[in-house]
Amino acid sequence: xxLIEARGVEFGYNGIPLFQNINFxxxxxxxxxxxxxxxxxxxxxxxxxxxxxxxxxxxxxxNDSNISRIRPEQIARQVAYVPxxxxxxxxxxxxxxxxxxxxxxxxxxxxxxxxxxxxxEEALATVGITHLKDRRYxxxxxxxxxxxxxxxxxxQRTPVIVMDEPTAHLDFKHELVIMxxxxxxxxxxxxxxxxxxxxPNHCFxxxxxxxxxxxxxxxxxxxxxxxxxxxxxxxxxLKQLYYVNTRVVSFPVDVNQEIKQIIAISTTxxxxxxxxxxxxx
Numbered sequence: 074x075x076l077i078e079a080r081g082v083e084f085g086y087n088g089i090p091l092f093q094n095i096n097f098x099x100x101x102x103x104x105x106x107x108x109x110x111x112x113x114x115x116x117x118x119x120x121x122x123x124x125x126x127x128x129x130x131x132x133x134x135x136n137d138s139n140i141s142r143i144r145p146e147q148i149a150r151q152v153a154y155v156p157x158x159x160x161x162x163x164x165x166x167x168x169x170x171x172x173x174x175x176x177x178x179x180x181x182x183x184x185x186x187x188x189x190x191x192x193x194e195e196a197l198a199t200v201g202i203t204h205l206k207d208r209r210y211x212x213x214x215x216x217x218x219x220x221x222x223x224x225x226x227x228x229q230r231t232p233v234i235v236m237d238e239p240t241a242h243l244d245f246k247h248e249l250v251i252m253x254x255x256x257x258x259x260x261x262x263x264x265x266x267x268x269x270x271x272x273p274n275h276c277f278x279x280x281x282x283x284x285x286x287x288x289x290x291x292x293x294x295x296x297x298x299x300x301x302x303x304x305x306x307x308x309x310x311l312k313q314l315y316y317v318n319t320r321v322v323s324f325p326v327d328v329n330q331e332i333k334q335i336i337a338i339s340t341t342x343x344x345x346x347x348x349x350x351x352x353x354x
Contacts, residue, residue: 075137076100077265079095091114097289104266104285116157135148151232153225155234167209173225175228192228214247219251223251241271276306277306277332281332292313
């Protein structure tokens with residue numbers, strides 16, 4: 074049974090569809106990437122999956138139950154969320170922010186118990202930031218805050234984590250730190266991760282790491298392609314998706330491993346207008 078399944082999902086604003094007839098399923102232990110240009114609907118689709126938005130048509134199933142009929146606290150016990158952006162409004166301690174991941178298990182007028190504290194401490198240790206637990210998270214760097222968000226998601230103890238562009242705005246090192254942590258969580262803890270990303274090479278990074286990885290290319294209100302990175306991240310598909318000329322290359326990093334990467338060559342605009350003035354491929 075799939076952990077998450079979308080059946081004929083449609084969503085839009087003011088009568089204008091953003092995407093239509095979206096169909097996919099995510100199995101346990103899988104890493105599923107949503108890839109596509111700005112404005113194609115990746116974040117909106119994630120909001121539908123999280124129950125923040127209700128599809129105009131179709132249904133989203135969480136463990137074979139329609140998410141629209143599941144209470145928010147029950148969703149929070151099954152799916153955790155790492156946002157793209159996080160406003161650091163109040164100077165909470167890092168440990169207190171991670172403890173917020175236990176909210177779905179704590180009554181309205183209760184406070185975190187010893188078990189909740191132990192789970193939060195374990196989450197901090199898992200992402201390697203125990204040394205930051207007493208720091209004010211308003212004083213952290215962007216990369217450190219993102220690790221705090223991952224720790225908060227881990228504290229929810231859910232089988233699925235949804236990540237919306239978790240490496241956005243990070244430097245070269247901290248982007249890799251997050252990617253390595255994602256691989257570790259899937260490989261060692263058996264988590265299932267749904268990630269929206271702008272970077273095609275992220276998908277190859279996960280496949281190169283030996284994870285069961287699938288990628289959906291979002292374009293023109295639907296999926297242009299769906300499959301493993303090696304199957305769908307072709308030069309032609311990337312040109313159609315981003316209007317960029319690329320080369321998909323393979324090269325050895327040692328005697329036992331060969332990795333794939335995408336090299337951007339140049340932008341291109343292969344669109345033209347039809348007789349009604351609409352931009353088409």
